[in-house]
Amino acid sequence: MSSHDAHNNADLARRHFLRKLGVLTAAASLPALLPTVSGASVKALGGASSEQRWGLLIDTSKCASGCDACVRGCNEEHGITGTGNDDTDAQWIRKIDLKDNLTSEETSLPMLCQHCDSAPCVDVCPTGASFKRADGIVLVNKHTCIGCRYCMMACPYKARSFIHEPLTDQLSHAPRGKGTVESCTLCVHRIDKGNLNPACAESCEREGYSAIQFGDLNDPDSDIVKAITLSNAEEVRADLSLNTGVRYANL
């Protein structure tokens, strides 16, 4: 009997010891865990962060039918000039005029890369050149792009263009070259410098329409999110469930 008691006591002692050890370890590791939980390290490194999701809100009721200010602004910003071949020239943004068959209501809107959350172009790219940056901008890494144009086929919005001719007059902030695919970058070169105003939005405002609004979709207090909520803005081809970053109001 006494040996049994002694055995029990030893077990209890061991149990107590292990419990104390466990508590000590947990207490010691807590400070180490805290910084990663707060996510502070991502911002400290600089660069894009998933805390923001950049997007556009386009108010089609303000968009004028004959106007192409956004297109001109984008082309000027990125050094996109005609090459004499209209069919194959690059276009990062284009104007579309729609007419409802039932009501004969006409709508005009700019169509550009929608920066989808589940972008088909990113899914199909064989090299990983088409990628979504941490802050939601879908880009083509032209160092990796092999020019297969699968992304152009996959895009439901025909947002991507292929460059067929050798280019010589590129602007320093917008590298473009023959044999790669390109599309709207949401003016990432401006955003990364803190200028949160893409060329299309700036042009539209200069023209007086202010139909294009840029902002952080992840911030519930931002102007764009409030405007989207108020106007019940929708995605073009919402049936594809792509969760686009570009929303259209009054479609």
Next chain:
Amino acid sequence: MRPLLFVLLFLSSLAVANDKGPIIPKGKGDACVADTDFMRRNHMDLIVHQRDETVIKGIRDEPFSLVECVDCHVQKNANNEFIRIDAQDQFCASCHTFVAAKIDCFSCHAAVPDAMPDTNAREKLGSSDWLPVVPSLMLAVQNKMLTGHVGLEAEQLTDTEQLSDINVDRELGRSKQ
């Protein structure tokens, strides 16, 4: 003495590279963002690996930006127009032709800085107008015959000398950039 100097200069400048290595045009300012030795051995790593940081992560606040490289190392011709940095005998090609390593950066990236206020047009690859300037007339003519560009100050690098050690142009009275 002076005619002899000119003759010697003529003969020496016939080569775009000699047994001492490629002749590389001098860049703006006193020094590059890193040592010449470091740059010589590592610029390709900076260009290749740094670009992933910039494109994929959006980190642009490094000193090794390609735009900055072009800004400092680009040369101007006699018309005060920029010459494409990937043109023959310019900064990149002077070494890359010597080592026979083809580079393709500037089929996409801008080879000249964005239009500056004092230039009307950008220098196109392979074409150049030159104005005879009396002190360097012979040099200009000879360079034009060889390369199609007006030769600007060129430095010959040796293994031990830094760019700033070469003071050839001071003797000749050629104007600094």
